[in-house]
Amino acid sequence: MNQLNTDILIELAHTKMPFGKYKERYLIDLPEHYVVWYHGKGFPKGKLGDQLQMVYELKLNGLEDLIRNIRHKYPKVQ
Template sequence: MDKQLQKDFLIKLAHTKMPFGKYKDRFLIDLPEYYIVWYHGKGFPKGLLGQQLQTVYELKLNGLEYLVRNIQKL
């Protein structure tokens, strides 16, 4: 993925909210870690939402949530 696509993906991720369930309307980056880990074990949904949740998992795993939170502040 080229740098512009990565940038666009992170910007969209920073402003995406969970579309359903207990955490509906919560920013994906603000979902509880246990919920993201549960999805990791269960399997992420197909499509863009699944890619975004998988990215959130990787960000949280590596302590990089601040990258998305900084984007939210812009």
């Protein structure tokens, strides 16, 4: 895995939802139904939307633990 992909996954592992009912919850820990709802509605524009789309794909493929393990293994990026 190249450094850019690694950095993206580390950042995703530490990103929390910035608003709404699930504010401050790690994106990977959002309920599946909520991420599926966004998939149907359309993800927000920008970085958050890209990250939510990645979370959707990870959950779809049962890879949530990959991101949780990254969060525990690597310190939060500033």
